[in-house]
Amino acid sequence: MHTVSSRRRVVIVGGGFGGLSAAQALARAPVDVTLIDRHNYHLFQPLLYQVATAGLSPADIASPIRGVLHRQKNAFVMLARVTGVDPDRRVVMTDEGDVAYDALIIATGAKHAYFGRDGWERHAPGLKKIEDATELRRRILLAFEKAEIVKDPAERRRLLTFAVIGGGPTGVEMAGAIAELARTALAADFRAIDPRMTRVVLIEAGPRILPSFHPQSSATAAAGLRGLGVEVEAGAPVTAVDGEGVEVAGRRIESRTIVWAAGVRASPAARWLGAEADGAGRVKVAADLSVPGRPNIFVIGDAAHVAGPDGRPLPGVAPVAKQQGRHAARQIGLAPELRAPFRYRDYGAMATIGRRKAVADLGRVRLSGSLAWLIWCVAHVYFLIGFRNRMSVAANWAWSYVTYQRGPRLITGSGEEHPLAPEQAPAAALRRSA
Numbered sequence: 001m002h003t004v005s006s007r008r009r010v011v012i013v014g015g016g017f018g019g020l021s022a023a024q025a026l027a028r029a030p031v032d033v034t035l036i037d038r039h040n041y042h043l044f045q046p047l048l049y050q051v052a053t054a055g056l057s058p059a060d061i062a063s064p065i066r067g068v069l070h071r072q073k074n075a076f077v078m079l080a081r082v083t084g085v086d087p088d089r090r091v092v093m094t095d096e097g098d099v100a101y102d103a104l105i106i107a108t109g110a111k112h113a114y115f116g117r118d119g120w121e122r123h124a125p126g127l128k129k130i131e132d133a134t135e136l137r138r139r140i141l142l143a144f145e146k147a148e149i150v151k152d153p154a155e156r157r158r159l160l161t162f163a164v165i166g167g168g169p170t171g172v173e174m175a176g177a178i179a180e181l182a183r184t185a186l187a188a189d190f191r192a193i194d195p196r197m198t199r200v201v202l203i204e205a206g207p208r209i210l211p212s213f214h215p216q217s218s219a220t221a222a223a224g225l226r227g228l229g230v231e232v233e234a235g236a237p238v239t240a241v242d243g244e245g246v247e248v249a250g251r252r253i254e255s256r257t258i259v260w261a262a263g264v265r266a267s268p269a270a271r272w273l274g275a276e277a278d279g280a281g282r283v284k285v286a287a288d289l290s291v292p293g294r295p296n297i298f299v300i301g302d303a304a305h306v307a308g309p310d311g312r313p314l315p316g317v318a319p320v321a322k323q324q325g326r327h328a329a330r331q332i333g334l335a336p337e338l339r340a341p342f343r344y345r346d347y348g349a350m351a352t353i354g355r356r357k358a359v360a361d362l363g364r365v366r367l368s369g370s371l372a373w374l375i376w377c378v379a380h381v382y383f384l385i386g387f388r389n390r391m392s393v394a395a396n397w398a399w400s401y402v403t404y405q406r407g408p409r410l411i412t413g414s415g416e417e418h419p420l421a422p423e424q425a426p427a428a429a430l431r432r433s434a
Helices: 017-025 045-052 118-122 130-149 153-159 169-185 215-227 269-273 318-331 370-383 387-403
Strands: 008-013 031-037 041-043 062-064 075-079 082-086 091-094 097-100 103-106 110-112 161-165 199-204 230-234 238-242 245-248 251-254 257-260 264-266 294-299 349-354 357-362 365-368
Touching (some): 017 031, 045 169, 082 269, 103 318, 169 199, 169 215, 365 370, 370 387
Antiparallel strands (some): 041 062, 110 264
């Protein structure tokens, strides 16, 4: 452990957008910062779908936390899994021992939520971690490989049908990326199948996709997806998921590859603290982001319930977490009565649909098409951490734009429990790269 100090001890749990922003905001404060995460890297989650669709490598969107904070002398990074918090003793419990704190910031994010149908997860994985992205990449590419050699026409159709559940930005971007992968990068790679005949279905329970966007932007996005060949099924709740497809409003969609982008649930922070939580497990925090009755504990990002101007919880997006991280850091050391309430500055929302297709809601300004796509590209490169990552992503995108090809189309992992397991062909044939 790090050396004993008489300075105030600030512990941050989670090295995502919120936790890392809080740590960096405390760089010049007279405190000792301990950042605890079970991974040794910070992940740029908005681009995970590009790893899943073979557009980028995991290393392009991840940065070692120690490398990010190596110049911050008051920061200590601890690789450990948090198992609980004891607010009375003021310690964070981990699998590497207890860590004492004077102030605590919890930024543990969220995980997939299946609305009580946890059995669906095996067949419809979500997208929150690098492991999720590489597993989805394996499933997607393996579906094409299996379709190339399978003899049953019904099974081939099932393999070449991809169902994406959830019409938010992740689902929209994922559906568009799968369609482009099939119709451009893989179009000439196979002999027995035509990847351009791939069916991609985007399923949204609500009346329209991108429900947090302006209706005009939602309609533009839906039209853009349909232009790529994606079937947009709005107002269609999923009632069943299994290894061979999904049921949507009483209809059956046969599919071997299903992606879950429909909901998330907060980490167990509320249970650790014995705090009040909302229906999604997010801690209901005070205006300054502290836990009611625990002024030295702050909860931020996807783990916190913070109401926006419209009364609804703020969205679980990177700008919210980063702003909350900086705000929580500024409140440390202040008496509760002197603290400022958190105010979110909404700079807009963007979603890409495909090549030169995107929508952007920037306050009162709504953009679509090439300009929105260019702004989306520049913004995502800018907010990546590290010069190497920015240059790598920009170079990959430029190469893909010019050649219509994708990045590392690698099938990795054993896949012993993959839904494609029935009627598998010889392993050597299925594991070759696309």
